[in-house]
Amino acid sequence: MVLERSYEGIPVPLSRKSRALTSRALSELQLEPGMLAQDVVDAVATVLGKPIFLEQTVDERFKKTTGSFALTPNFALIVFRGIDPQAYQMHSLFHELGHLLCRHRECSRPGTQLETEALELVLWSEAEREAEFLAFKIASLISRKSRSIQAFG
Amino acid sequence: MMRELATLMLYLTGLILVLRAPYALGVRASRPGWLAGTCGLIAIICLGFVVPVPTLDAAMGSMGYWNLLGATSTTSAFHFMYRAILIHTSKDSPPYYRRVLGLGIITYSAAFTMIAGEQNRFTSVEAFIAALIRQPWTALYLSVYLSLVAIIAALSLAAILSSANRSKIFVAGFSLVVLGNAVDVVLLWMQHFNVVSMALSTLLYSVYVSAFFSGAILLCVGFLRGSVRSLREFCTFLAYALRLRRILGRAGQDKRPLLDVARQPKIACYQMLIHVRDLVTLKGFALNTPEVSLTHKADALLIDSPIKSST
Numbered sequence: 001m002v003l004e005r006s007y008e009g010i011p012v013p014l015s016r017k018s019r020a021l022t023s024r025a026l027s028e029l030q031l032e033p034g035m036l037a038q039d040v041v042d043a044v045a046t047v048l049g050k051p052i053f054l055e056q057t058v059d060e061r062f063k064k065t066t067g068s069f070a071l072t073p074n075f076a077l078i079v080f081r082g083i084d085p086q087a088y089q090m091h092s093l094f095h096e097l098g099h100l101l102c103r104h105r106e107c108s109r110p111g112t113q114l115e116t117e118a119l120e121l122v123l124w125s126e127a128e129r130e131a132e133f134l135a136f137k138i139a140s141l142i143s144r145k146s147r148s149i150q151a152f153g
Numbered sequence: 154m155m156r157e158l159a160t161l162m163l164y165l166t167g168l169i170l171v172l173r174a175p176y177a178l179g180v181r182a183s184r185p186g187w188l189a190g191t192c193g194l195i196a197i198i199c200l201g202f203v204v205p206v207p208t209l210d211a212a213m214g215s216m217g218y219w220n221l222l223g224a225t226s227t228t229s230a231f232h233f234m235y236r237a238i239l240i241h242t243s244k245d246s247p248p249y250y251r252r253v254l255g256l257g258i259i260t261y262s263a264a265f266t267m268i269a270g271e272q273n274r275f276t277s278v279e280a281f282i283a284a285l286i287r288q289p290w291t292a293l294y295l296s297v298y299l300s301l302v303a304i305i306a307a308l309s310l311a312a313i314l315s316s317a318n319r320s321k322i323f324v325a326g327f328s329l330v331v332l333g334n335a336v337d338v339v340l341l342w343m344q345h346f347n348v349v350s351m352a353l354s355t356l357l358y359s360v361y362v363s364a365f366f367s368g369a370i371l372l373c374v375g376f377l378r379g380s381v382r383s384l385r386e387f388c389t390f391l392a393y394a395l396r397l398r399r400i401l402g403r404a405g406q407d408k409r410p411l412l413d414v415a416r417q418p419k420i421a422c423y424q425m426l427i428h429v430r431d432l433v434t435l436k437g438f439a440l441n442t443p444e445v446s447l448t449h450k451a452d453a454l455l456i457d458s459p460i461k462s463s464t
Contacts, residue, residue, distance in 0.1 A: 011409065011424055066434070085452035087423060088430045136427075140420045150182035151240035152379030 010140070012133040018126060022133050025101035026141075033144040037090055040138055041078075044097045051075045052100070056089065058082040067092030068107050069099055076100055091135050098134030099127070107131065155279075158366035159200050165373035166194040172380040179416075185236035186376050192230035193369070199223030206276050220281060221265045224298040228258060231305040231330075234372060238309045238323070242316035247308070257301035264294035282341070292345040296338045303334035306368075322375040329368025337361040390418035393451045397425035400444055404432050419455075426451050 028047045045052045057079050067080035080092040099107050104127045169190025177187035198204055199222050209219040267290040275281040285291040310327035313319055340357040343349035394414045402408050414421040429448055432438035
């Protein structure tokens, strides 16, 4: 697998195959500057063809997971950890949406301290890198200034 | 009074030129606003308060074209303002706008060249008008130029009024410019036909100067407001991004290139905050108290300002 350096300012290196997959997944979404996180969730739900339910939790069972998702025949459920900083929670949400967009089966991103020092190896399997790339990309796309604001700002 | 108002305008347009330059270089949609300020600055210089008219004229070959340069710069300034308003309100210009604009500029330029008299002997616009207004070409030149500016200002006003978010400062600014120019066109023809007393002429001229310059100053403030807000946001995120970059450096992580951080400090701040948090959660990376406080503040800033969350 040939890993390329991050592109478009996203600090996640991607293989060519992952790059093509994430580009295709993003093109399915109609992301606009100024969209809220809920708008992104709705857009992904439209692409998936099923509703997405969100749960922000402080449940003990989720103490060790930043976020996760479950895909059922009728709906998708995303759970993310409520004790994290808000920006991080939103990133976790977008990360899980990235998995859904890439049609991954599960999220294997750990949420608590790793025993090994090899963070990059454990954290970033190909699927995790794709989801992480999409999370950063979604955040940067919706936080752009709209053209009408750019005129005077 | 014109000197004071023009001086204030000079500072404001100079500020627009400087403050918006870095942004205008990178963002296409912000360029008309910046060009409006730049053309406005040239137009004010052509009034002769900063650079004396004879010096300006000498720089242009002593042909008296300082006056035409001032008129064309003013027209261009309002044209670019209109372009910025169209972008801001997501509207299109009416059909034939460009043709009318081009025709107007050609008409008043042609009229200007027909004016007889040594225009290079004047030291101000007022002196030029007082001496040559009896010539039909002078009245035609000035009235076409002022009407064209009024039409562009009226189009800008209409675009703002028909948009969802009406900016009061722009509504007031463009209304005053339209009023001022309309008054001056009437005054010019009254002076041309010599049907106005000195007292009324002085009064109407004061109305024109007050209305036009107050309107133009309000427009400058409106343009600057967005630039100042943007610059403040840029500086805030840059400061946070640089501090987060230093924390990542302490953790032995690859530092983001400074150019990337400076280009998009808000995005860099967001990305680095996530990395810092990952390090804390997954690698047990310890932050000292000021660093913890920084991450909390960066988090609040990101959620409040650029990246909104409704969840």
